[in-house]
Amino acid sequence: SGSLQAGSDYVVFERNTENFSPQTREKAAATKLKVELFYNQNVQHAVERNQRRMELERRLASETRMSEERKDRQRQQLGKHESSYLRLRRTRLHPDDFLTVKVIGKGAFGEVRLVQKKDTGKIYAMKTLLKSEMHKKDQLAHVKAERDVLAESDSPWVVNLYYSFQDSVYLYLIMEFLPGGDLMTMLIKYEIFSEDVTRFYMAECVLAIEAVHRLGFIHRDIKPDNILIDKEGHIKLSDFGLSTGFHKTHDQAYYQRLLEGKGPNSPAPNQGRNSVLVDAIHLTISNREKINTWRQSRRIKAYSTVGTPDYIAPEIFIHQGYGQECDWWSLGTIMYECLVGWPPFCAEDAHETYRKIVNWPETLYFPDEVQLSYEAEDLIRSLITSADKRIGRHGADQIKLHPFFAGVDWDSLRSIDAPFKPQLKSITDTSYFPTDELENIPDAPAVAAVRAHEESGAPFSSDDTGLPFIGYTYKRFSQLHSKGGIP
Amino acid sequence: TSAGKQTMRPLMLCQPFVKASLLKGSFKTIVVLPKYVDEGEWIALNVFEFFDYLNRFYGVMTEFCTLRNCPSILDYSWLDANRQPTRLPAPTYIEYVMTWINNRLNDEIVFPTKAAPTTTASLITPSAHSANNSGASTPVAGQPGDWIGKEGGFPPSFFQTCKAIYKQMFRVFAHIYHTHFDKIVHLSLEAHWNSFFAHFIHFAREFELLEKRDMEPLKELIDAFDAQIAANSSTNKAT
Numbered sequence: 001s002g003s004l005q006a007g008s009d010y011v012v013f014e015r016n017t018e019n020f021s022p023q024t025r026e027k028a029a030a031t032k033l034k035v036e037l038f039y040n041q042n043v044q045h046a047v048e049r050n051q052r053r054m055e056l057e058r059r060l061a062s063e064t065r066m067s068e069e070r071k072d073r074q075r076q077q078l079g080k081h082e083s084s085y086l087r088l089r090r091t092r093l094h095p096d097d098f099l100t101v102k103v104i105g106k107g108a109f110g111e112v113r114l115v116q117k118k119d120t121g122k123i124y125a126m127k128t129l130l131k132s133e134m135h136k137k138d139q140l141a142h143v144k145a146e147r148d149v150l151a152e153s154d155s156p157w158v159v160n161l162y163y164s165f166q167d168s169v170y171l172y173l174i175m176e177f178l179p180g181g182d183l184m185t186m187l188i189k190y191e192i193f194s195e196d197v198t199r200f201y202m203a204e205c206v207l208a209i210e211a212v213h214r215l216g217f218i219h220r221d222i223k224p225d226n227i228l229i230d231k232e233g234h235i236k237l238s239d240f241g242l243s244t245g246f247h248k249t250h251d252q253a254y255y256q257r258l259l260e261g262k263g264p265n266s267p268a269p270n271q272g273r274n275s276v277l278v279d280a281i282h283l284t285i286s287n288r289e290k291i292n293t294w295r296q297s298r299r300i301k302a303y304s305t306v307g308t309p310d311y312i313a314p315e316i317f318i319h320q321g322y323g324q325e326c327d328w329w330s331l332g333t334i335m336y337e338c339l340v341g342w343p344p345f346c347a348e349d350a351h352e353t354y355r356k357i358v359n360w361p362e363t364l365y366f367p368d369e370v371q372l373s374y375e376a377e378d379l380i381r382s383l384i385t386s387a388d389k390r391i392g393r394h395g396a397d398q399i400k401l402h403p404f405f406a407g408v409d410w411d412s413l414r415s416i417d418a419p420f421k422p423q424l425k426s427i428t429d430t431s432y433f434p435t436d437e438l439e440n441i442p443d444a445p446a447v448a449a450v451r452a453h454e455e456s457g458a459p460f461s462s463d464d465t466g467l468p469f470i471g472y473t474y475k476r477f478s479q480l481h482s483k484g485g486i487p
Numbered sequence: 488t489s490a491g492k493q494t495m496r497p498l499m500l501c502q503p504f505v506k507a508s509l510l511k512g513s514f515k516t517i518v519v520l521p522k523y524v525d526e527g528e529w530i531a532l533n534v535f536e537f538f539d540y541l542n543r544f545y546g547v548m549t550e551f552c553t554l555r556n557c558p559s560i561l562d563y564s565w566l567d568a569n570r571q572p573t574r575l576p577a578p579t580y581i582e583y584v585m586t587w588i589n590n591r592l593n594d595e596i597v598f599p600t601k602a603a604p605t606t607t608a609s610l611i612t613p614s615a616h617s618a619n620n621s622g623a624s625t626p627v628a629g630q631p632g633d634w635i636g637k638e639g640g641f642p643p644s645f646f647q648t649c650k651a652i653y654k655q656m657f658r659v660f661a662h663i664y665h666t667h668f669d670k671i672v673h674l675s676l677e678a679h680w681n682s683f684f685a686h687f688i689h690f691a692r693e694f695e696l697l698e699k700r701d702m703e704p705l706k707e708l709i710d711a712f713d714a715q716i717a718a719n720s721s722t723n724k725a726t
């Protein structure tokens with residue numbers, strides 16, 4: 001077809017994928033990325049295995065009084081550990097391996113539960129996603145690749161993924177459990193934050209978004225529900241890219257960027273605790289009706305299939321193409337919400353919100369009764385503005401230098417005391433999640449349909465287990481290993 | 488014309504594609520059994536991963552590997568319910584093969600994942616014994632009553648199963664190379680695919696998982712890969 005003989009064994013080959021389906025092209029790009037990751041990991045595993053062995057040999061060499069027999073036993077012991085890691089890597093997990101403690105979140109395609117792994121007793125957050133819904137969105141291949149790259153990132157700003165697996169109906173993601181809830185729940189509880197508290201969360205968000213961008217990603221869906229709070233009160237961005245409807249089909253260049261962006265992304269050095277940056281939360285008591293009514297509908301919106309468009313940058317709606325700066329717009333709307341009590345373009349329905357966002361020059365407005373510092377209002381206005389003028393478009397440093405952040409020690413942010421540290425009674429404490437409320441939230445239609453089907457006992461058609469999903473299993477070994485435990 | 492006189496070389500053997508590779512350096516790093524590690528566990532994981540990635544690559548080919556395009560697959564046949572060899576279209580054959588392998592890999596008896604890999608019991612009885620070892624198994628690891636994977640709780644037939652899986656996986660490689668390599672090139676996958684196959688072969692050699700005759704359909708390609716490695720290492724020495 002495309003080949004042309006030239007010389008004995010040299011061919012000129014005109015590559016052309018125009019006639020291939022987008023699915024095939026996407027699968028090819030994802031396969032490439034996966035294979036590269038596979039070999040990088042393979043080498044990494046070999047290196048780490050070697051290091052562990054050398055370390056043991058060095059230790060044994062220094063043990064002059066230990067008998068050869070005992071030394072040998074220690075070597076065998078290491079071998080056994082290594083062997084069980086190998087086994088773990090081909091272990092296919094099953095939902096039955098986990099015990100549900102509580103449902104802690106709901107989404108359009110499934111739910112998030114606090115679970116315990118039966119054999120080890122370890123606690124995780126398990127997110128379930130309906131495969132049928134994801135098929136429709138035609139984004140599996142790159143979602144999987146994206147997930148795996150993120151999971152590998154080891155960034156302190158991104159929620160860690162430990163395993164993923166599937167059955168015929170769901171994808172399961174086993175993540176670290178962040179017991180502090182999310183920023184939305186916190187805003188519902190506290191209504192508004194002081195500027196100091198806002199500064200803390202916004203500064204952490206700046207670093208988190210910067211980390212995501214350095215990995216080559218655009219988050220596109222930063223909102224208070226996706227900003228999770230760890231047990232120290234610091235934030236992490238929740239896993240993403242799974243259910244937003246804004247993904248376009250990505251091309252080779254997308255994956256290329258992704259790989260190139262995956263540079264060494266070392267966490268901020270730990271410079272010891274210093275708590276000068278922020279005061280503890282001190283709340284402005286305000287019983288403003290507006291906040292309350294808005295918040296009530298806010299939670300409902302969070303569970304709905306459509307999601308809330310409140311935090312999305314206008315260029316995304318207009319389909320004129322967008323870049324990383326769209327995440328900085330979202331940050332601006334969240335900052336506004338932290339200080340004012342509701343997001344700048346909130347409205348009765350999603351359609352009206354779209355309209356307001358697109359007409360932001362007319363609709364962005366700061367209520368008179370809210371007192372904002374000049375710096376805070378200026379930063380918000382520099383974030384909520386057209387993409388070509390937006391602060392942060394030349395990198396996060398631009399934002400870090402804004403006067404609102406004066407005095408923030410960017411290098412030690414994650415190690416200072418957070419303004420709000422969850423008070424936890426146990427490792428399975430879910431008091432920061434609206435678990436009671438969740439029981440009354442109906443399942444999303446697709447989820448409800450599947451559940452009804454399950455209860456009727458009818459089998460699922462077997463093509464659900466078709467090729468694209470075979471072997472979708474991810475396990476995070478290096479991490480598990482370095483922490484010394486087999487889960 | 489002169490071009491007509493030449494026998495058409497399969498694309499996979501042509502320059503520059505035969506040279507395309509993602510990996511540099513020695514496969515030894517990722518193929519050799521790590522020190523102190525259980526051999527059964529090592530082979531099991533590698534077979535598992537080869538299957539996983541082969542499945543991904545084949546997944547990319549499903550648009551082209553159809554009943555119409557590929558009514559047959561080399562001269563392989565599949566044993567039907569009456570153990571009679573049947574010729575099948577490639578996609579059907581490969582689906583059978585992949586399902587069969589997947590079922591083996593998921594079989595807790597052949598590829599155990601649950602039980603701890605080494606039980607103390609197996610350490611207490613170091614002497615060879617024939618207790619529950621059916622004579623039918625192939626004693627591959629030396630003494631009778633000893634077999635690859637024994638320590639980890641793999642069955643006596645473990646190594647034979649791995650060989651059978653390997654043989655079938657090779658056929659999928661062969662089909663893709665012979666029939667769909669142009670698609671691999673169109674999709675710029677050739678470096679990844681070649682390296683993956685070379686890895687597969689190096690692993691097979693290290694643990695004797697493939698018979699020479701089974702490798703026949705891709706012999707020229709394997710020879711070409713070997714020649715390149717030899718050439719590379721000699722130029723490295725020369726400089």
Ligand SMILES: Nc1ncnc2c1ncn2[C@@H]1O[C@H](COP(=O)(O)OP(=O)(O)OP(=O)(O)O)[C@@H](O)[C@H]1O
Binds near residue numbers: 106176178182244
């Ligand atoms: N790792 C986690 N630890 C604790 N809680 C979590 C975790 N992941 C999610 N949650 C809780 O579950 C809620 C819903 O999760 P998430 O936002 O990931 O799902 P979603 O709304 O279905 O998906 P998306 O945000 O991708 O549209 C979060 O707001 C949070 O309260």
